[in-house]
Amino acid sequence: MIEKPGNKHFLxxxxxxxxxxxxxxTFESLYGTIESSWEQTNEMINxxxxxxxxxxxxxxxxxxxxxxxxPAKEFKDARYEDGRIVFEVGSGEYNxxxxxxxxxNAMVD
Numbered sequence: 001m002i003e004k005p006g007n008k009h010f011l012x013x014x015x016x017x018x019x020x021x022x023x024x025x026t027f028e029s030l031y032g033t034i035e036s037s038w039e040q041t042n043e044m045i046n047x048x049x050x051x052x053x054x055x056x057x058x059x060x061x062x063x064x065x066x067x068x069x070x071p072a073k074e075f076k077d078a079r080y081e082d083g084r085i086v087f088e089v090g091s092g093e094y095n096x097x098x099x100x101x102x103x104x105n106a107m108v109d
Contacts, residue, residue, distance in 0.1 A: 057089050066079060
């Protein structure tokens with residue numbers, strides 16, 4: 001059963017790691033350009049998403065439990081699952097920043 005055919009709904013699941021400090025990706029869908037990018041600094045990871053008009057996206061990204069509060073206020077359906085925040089967004093442009101847990105944990109150790 002197809003609930004939302006042809007890129008009307010899509011998944012963005014950015015993963016950072018290794019020696020990469022930033023990534024940008026685009027996809028030309030039937031409804032417009034889908035964009036996803038992230039940039040990592042010592043303190044923060046900044047995410048940028050563009051969801052075309054008349055589409056929706058599920059966003060899944062790493063997040064510590066203590067850092068869940070801010071996104072949960074911004075996105076009413078946000079939930080915390082296994083070290084990730086999961087939420088759905090409609091068309092628009094989004095910028096989200098969370099603390100860089102890898103760098104913070106390295107400083108604590």
